[in-house]
Amino acid sequence: GESVGLHLPTLSVQEGDNSIINCAYSNSASDYFIWYKQESGKGPQFIIDIRSNMDKRQGQRVTVLLNKTVKHLSLQIAATQPGDSAVYFCAEYTGTASKLTFGTGTRLQVTL
Amino acid sequence: DGGITQSPKYLFRKEGQNVTLSCEQNLNHDAMYWYRQDPGQGLRLIYYSQIVNDFQKGDIAEGYSVSREKKESFPLTVTSAQKNPTAFYLCASSRLQAGWGGQPQHFGDGTRLSIL
Numbered sequence: 001g002e003s004v005g006l007h008l009p010t011l012s013v014q015e016g017d018n019s020i021i022n023c024a025y026s027n028s029a030s031d032y033f034i035w036y037k038q039e040s041g042k043g044p045q046f047i048i049d050i051r052s053n054m055d056k057r058q059g060q061r062v063t064v065l066l067n068k069t070v071k072h073l074s075l076q077i078a079a080t081q082p083g084d085s086a087v088y089f090c091a092e093y094t095g096t097a098s099k100l101t102f103g104t105g106t107r108l109q110v111t112l
Numbered sequence: 113d114g115g116i117t118q119s120p121k122y123l124f125r126k127e128g129q130n131v132t133l134s135c136e137q138n139l140n141h142d143a144m145y146w147y148r149q150d151p152g153q154g155l156r157l158i159y160y161s162q163i164v165n166d167f168q169k170g171d172i173a174e175g176y177s178v179s180r181e182k183k184e185s186f187p188l189t190v191t192s193a194q195k196n197p198t199a200f201y202l203c204a205s206s207r208l209q210a211g212w213g214g215q216p217q218h219f220g221d222g223t224r225l226s227i228l
Binding site for chain 2: 031032034036041042043044045046049051089093095099100101102103104105
């Protein structure tokens, strides 16, 4: 079945460094992708999204890259701060199913 | 401020008891969703609704029920038939997906349900 997964369950980076969180998806029909950030005890918070007609989108300190050839999504966080410590989820949307499918998440730990 | 409000934040259920989790949104979104999150796992869809008085089962609907009598409200009942209800429950809303393409879902801060 279709699934969304992450390569690394935990990522540790130093404050000020750039972070890259990766996500592989298996459904080539997916046409919309979202990155969420979830802090402990809270609901997921929308970070950035991208549609399949794009391969890059930038926000404030974040960039999402989409490689449809290898079905890979990544989230880049520039100048990582302690407040970026959280679990990050990718989610894919497939129009035929009209629903989002979520990955299991990657925990980002920012060290001082 | 616009957003999604879930209550209560913590809830305890006794054996054989039904409990209802509240979800209210003031974002004027048509679609609302309920997810279950277990430790170390992704979100799994329980039920969703795209319009008042209509809802569809998600991937793990057994042991749960919902209603959508008002656009802004989508309560979830965890029935006694749900044998493993301990989890973090998340409510979300979005603009309509179908016909609009994918839309971001916005989440509340969840209800943590435990068994007494």
